Structures are given as C-alpha cells and as structure tokens.
Amino acid sequence: MDIETKKMPLTDCYKKEFCWIHMQKMPFFVYLGANVHEKKLGQNVEIDLSICIPFTHTQDRIEETLDYGLVYEFLLKEVPLLGNTYLMEYFCERLLDALGDKFPEIKMAKLSIKKGYVPLEAFPGKVKIVAKRKYISRRNYP
Numbered sequence: 001m002d003i004e005t006k007k008m009p010l011t012d013c014y015k016k017e018f019c020w021i022h023m024q025k026m027p028f029f030v031y032l033g034a035n036v037h038e039k040k041l042g043q044n045v046e047i048d049l050s051i052c053i054p055f056t057h058t059q060d061r062i063e064e065t066l067d068y069g070l071v072y073e074f075l076l077k078e079v080p081l082l083g084n085t086y087l088m089e090y091f092c093e094r095l096l097d098a099l100g101d102k103f104p105e106i107k108m109a110k111l112s113i114k115k116g117y118v119p120l121e122a123f124p125g126k127v128k129i130v131a132k133r134k135y136i137s138r139r140n141y142p
Contacts, residue, residue: 019055024048030083035119052108092131100135
C-alpha cells in the first residue's frame with residue numbers, strides 16, 4: 001500500500017473508513033547528526049507528520065477521534081528527548097514507536113524530518129528523510 005497516493009485497499013483497513021491528519025512545518029531544535037558540530041551546536045529541523053485514523057461515528061465530538069492538539073503536545077515533549085541521536089533514521093524510528101505506543105487510535109503514520117544544515121563541504125542543499133509506519137496489524141480495530 002502506498003501512503004503517498006492516499007488510496008488504501010479495503011483489505012488493509014478492514015472495510016472501515018479512515019482519514020489523514022497532516023501536521024506540517026513544525027520547527028524543533030535538536031542535537032541530531034553524526035558530525036561533531038551538529039552534536040555540539042544543535043540545529044533547527046522541520047518535522048511533518050501525517051497520521052491516519054478511523055473517522056466513522058465521530059458524532060462531531062473530539063472525544064470520539066484523535067485530538068491532534070494532544071499529538072502536538074506529545075511531540076513538544078518527546079522530540080527534545082529523542083533529538084540527541086546520530087542518525088535521522090533512528091530518530092524517526094523511535095518517534096514513530098513512541099507515537100504508536102501513546103496513541104493506539106493511529107493506524108498509520110508518515111514522518112519526515114528536514115535538516116537545514118548539512119556539514120558537507122560544498123553541499124548547498126538540505127537533507128530530508130521520510131519514514132512510514134503501519135500500526136493496523138498489531139492492534140485490534142475498534
């Protein structure tokens with residue numbers, strides 16, 4: 001299944017309806033990178049998070065769905081704790097694990113992190129990593 005197309009086969013979602021919440025361009029300061037300067041000085045990163053949740057029978061009540069405000073509050077606490085790592089891949093893996101543990105209503109997530117500073121000689125660009133996690137198979141659907 002390709003999350004990019006936002007088309008999900010019915011067999012993947014147990015014939016239930018899902019929606020995506022996209023939280024974009026969230027800035028964080030972390031000590032992320034294998035370079036000595038990155039670990040010493042830290043840097044600003046930009047995080048995008050897309051989460052897939054069931055949305056049938058919400059009855060227009062926040063209690064019946066996922067409050068993305070709570071997800072953002074969780075990120076504000078968790079990202080600084082995880083942000084002292086060498087690899088962006090490891091950072092994403094740990095953050096996706098923590099999100100799935102904290103919010104069992106999340107069925108899938110896509111996380112991207114973009115570093116604005118890359119300590120490579122003559123490299124003028126940015127580096128971005130995208131990681132995806134599917135939680136459906138490890139949880140019972142409500």
